Amino acid sequence: MTRPRTLYEKIWDAHVVEQRPDGTCLIFIDRHLVHEVTSPQAFAGLRASGRTVRRPDLTLAVPDHNVPTTARLDAAGGRLPIADPESAAQLAALEKNAPEYGIRYIDAVAPEQGIVHVVGPEQGFSLPGTTIVCGDSHTACHGGIGALAFGIGTSEVEHVLATQTLLLQPAxxxxxxxxxxxxxxxxxxxxxxxxxxxxxxxxxxxxxxxxxxxxxxxxxxxxxxxxxxxxxxxxxxxxLIAPDETTFAYLKGRPYAPKGADWDAAVAWWxxxxxxxxxxxxxxxxxxxxxIAPSVTWGTSPEDVVPITGVVPDPASFADPSKQVAAAKSLAYMGLEPGTRMQDVRIENIFIGSCTNSRIEDMRAAAAIVKGRKKADNVKWAIVVPGSGLVKAQAEAEGLHRIFTDAGLEWREPGCSACLAMNPDKVPAGERCASTSNRNFVGRQGPGSRTHLVSPAMAAAAAVTGKLTDVRELMA
Amino acid sequence: MTPLNQVEGRAIPLGLKNVDTDVIIPAHWLKTTTREGMGRGAFESLRADPDNLFDRPEYKGAPILIAGDNFGCGSSREHAAWALGDLGIRVVIAPSYSDIFSGNAVKNGILPVVLPQAAIDRLMEVAATDPVFVDLAHQTVTTQYQDRFAFEIDPFRKMCLLEGLDEISLTEKSDAAISAYEKQLDADRPWMRPATV
The missing domain is CATH 3.40.1060.10 (Aconitase, Domain 2)
Incomplete structure (x- = not known):
């Protein structure tokens, strides 16, 4: 009888190519997602050592971090230039590297373009039970469909390109x-x-x-x-979340997902x-x-979470002395006083998007709150950035874009955008943003930016009231 | 990769907890297609303070950095390791690291030493005035004051650092095993290949 195993152990065991005497395993990688920021140095490494890409068929490249979220084509359908020369150079490098190494590439103006972690599942390229890597820590995302997916550094990107494997210790x-x-x-x-x-x-x-x-x-x-x-x-x-009927229904019929008898065999294995x-x-x-209440962050670490009904904590209230120091620094950076009600914190910027919250359900949740209301006057900048061209098209077919623009929010082109401010979408220094992204780090949304992480519905609520708001008060 | 064994010199007593990769190297410094020159952007938000540790004369070019829990959390950007390397840092000493950062560090010849908070506190004290000595082969951190802290490290990582090993060359020796795995996968689960669109 075999020992009972967890989902993780089963996926891991199915991918061991070789085990070294010291316990390190050579793990086969089923899917490699590539974007423009963490790959140029990896391709340069391949070139310098005369190596090739072992499995271009298992690799998918799409630009997302640097792409502007404003119009990419002019009225005549011509490509508009990218203003920032450094961003343009990174995007050009991916556009050149992908075809040179025979890797499938979704162009910045293709209808399927989007954030790599939205595109993977949406295209059925990401599948349950597969190992998926990408030079981006939010690759963890694909675990939502039951894939063992994790972020890697650029040296590992090069390692996967060259060998389709990684040397790993079991977690x-x-x-x-x-x-x-x-x-x-x-x-x-x-x-x-x-x-x-x-x-x-x-x-x-x-x-x-x-x-x-x-x-x-x-x-x-x-x-x-x-x-x-x-x-x-x-x-x-x-x-990881175990794949089930919900997962299968989502993936069935997606472009790269198995078809016919292959589909049935896949589901049986999953x-x-x-x-x-x-x-x-x-x-x-x-x-x-x-x-669990509608939640919001108050500090500069994603662990700094309180219910929206809560208050800014007093740093002295933490037992750990190093957390007391960190909390005091966070509050100074965030410009917040202990004891302030979260619902009294005024907001100047709204960002609805990122690989965390830019799928159709997120768009619908935000639109449901915004519908029939107007952006508050003190909110200077409010953008809604769908996660992919397909999410954008679906939202537009449902009329969601009109709901946002009627309320005074901007409806943008897909990309990572203000989540990490590598493109022109930034939160100005000293200003607050209610953001549906994943990190409230110092300077994450632009130097000096102050981020409060929230759900799409909560961001929408903040957009119409101009302050952090308990979304339940706006629900019909 | 430059091999690493013994490192001695001043240690920057940063001490902060949850130093994330956006603090180590902000995203706008990632718009490059090379690995060089990242040190200019390293710890940009901290270095905006004219009295910051990194730019004090005694810590210029210091090869060791001391930090708090969960160093390098956040993004997978290897630029964080490149930035530390470009500053001249060869060893980080902290109670814990993010998994991705510690892997990236080793791949760039930077040793992430794990020591308990009490040891960190003592080393922070010493680092204010005196150098710190790190010996990877013997897995110790010592000072001129009889302090001696032993640390654990994964043997594979230790070997990679001591020998300055290139992992890709190592994996290429397993080419036959990878080919055999691919063949078996095609036989067992042919649907794992992306469907033709």
């Missing part, structure tokens, strides 16, 4: 079980913010987190991608991956879904 396993039903106004984003606040920014370090429990099972694939996306914010390189009864995790955290 420890951690189960985060969310049981019960969430209340109204509580979304996948609030679940993962609450989890991050509970386990801490390093709570999952060295582990792969499997999210389980009835509240996770009840999520759509979009919601599951949101949860797994931020596994890395809790320190875990990868997150079903066999679920964690066995009796399998043990190295660490278990149980959360009651009823305890």
């Amino acid at each position: 420890k396993t951690m189960e985060v079980r969310v049981e019960g039903e969430v209340g109204p106004g509580v979304t996948a984003k609030d679940i993962i913010l609450h989890i991050t606040g509970t386990i801490g920014a390093a709570g999952g370090t060295g582990h792969v987190i499997e999210y389980t429990g009835s509240a996770i099972r009840a999520l759509s694939v979009e919601g599951r991608l949101t949860v797994s996306n931020m596994a890395i914010e809790g320190g875990a390189r990868a997150g 079903k066999s991956l679920a964690t066995d009864p009796g399998a043990a995790y190295d660490k278990v955290v149980v959360i009651d879904a009823a305890d």
Whole structure:
């Protein structure tokens, strides 16, 4: 009889090419996603050593970080130039490297272009039970469909391009079980913010987190991608959610997904991956879904989470002395006083987008709050950035873009945008942004920017009231 | 990659917890197609303060950095390791690291030493005035005051650092095993190849 195994262990075991005597394993990589920021030095390395790409068929490249979210084509259909010469050079490098090495490439003006972590599942390129890597820490996202997916550095990008493998140590396993039903106004984003606040920014370090429990099972694939996306914010390189009928229904018929008899064989294998009864995790955290409120961050670490009904904490209230120092620094940077009600914090900027929250469900949730309302006067800049051209087209078919623009929000082209401000979309120094992205780090949305992480519905609520707002007060 | 064994010199007593990769190297410095020159953007937000540690004469070119828990959390950008390397840092000492950062560091000849907070506190004290000594072969951090802290490191990482090993060359020796795996995968799960569009 075989030992009961977790989902992670089953995927890992199915990908071991070779085990070294010191325990390091050579792991086969099924899918490699490539974008323009972390790949140029890897291609330069291949060129310098005269190596080729071993499996271009398993590699997909798409530009997302640097692309402007303003119009990319002129009225005559010609490509508009990219103003920033450095961004233009990075984009040009990918456009040259992909065809040179025979890699499939989605062009910046193609209808399928978008954020790599939105495009992968949307195209059926990301599949359950596969190993997926990308030179981006939010690759954890694809764990939402049950793929073992994690971010890698540029040396590893080069290693995967050259060998289609990585040298890895097995991770420890951690189960985060969310049981019960969430209340109204509580979304996948609030679940993962609450989890991050509970386990801490390093709570999952060295582990792969499997999210389980009835509240996770009840999520759509979009919601599951949101949860797994931020596994890395809790320190875990990868997150996982067992693939089920919800996952299969989402993937069936997608361009790169298996077809016909292949599909049936795939589903049978995917079903066999679920964690066995009796399998043990190295660490278990149980959360009651009823305890989760619409959530918001107050500091500069994603663990700095409070319910929207809460107040800015006093640094002295933390037991850990180093957290007291960090919290005091965070509050100085954020321009916040302990005891301030989160709902009294005024907001000048709104960003709805990023690989965490830019899928169709996110667009619908934000639009439902904005509908029939107007952007508050003190909100100077409010942009909605769909995660891909296909999300954009779907939203437009549903008329969501009109709801946003009628309210005074801008409707943009797809890309990473103000999540990390590599393109022109930045939050000015000293100003606040209610953002649906994943990181509230110092300077993340532009030098001096102050980020409050929230769900799309909560960002929409802040857009119409001009301050952080409990979205439940705006729900019909 | 430059091999690394013994490193001695001043250690920058940063000490902060959760130093993220956006602090180590902000995103606007990532708009490059080479690995060089990242040191100019390293710790930009901290160095905006004229009295910052990094630009004090005694810590200029210091080969060691001391930090708090969860150093290098956040993004997978290897630019963070390149930036540290460009500053001249060969060793980071902290209670814990993000998984991706510590891997990136090793691949760039930077040793991430893990020591408990009490050891960090003592080294922070010493680093204010005196140098710190790191010995990878013997896995110790010592000072001129009889302090001796032993650390653990994964044997594979230790070997890579000591020998300055190029992982791709190492993996290429397993070419036959990779080919055999690919063949078996095509037989067992042919649908794993992306469908033709």
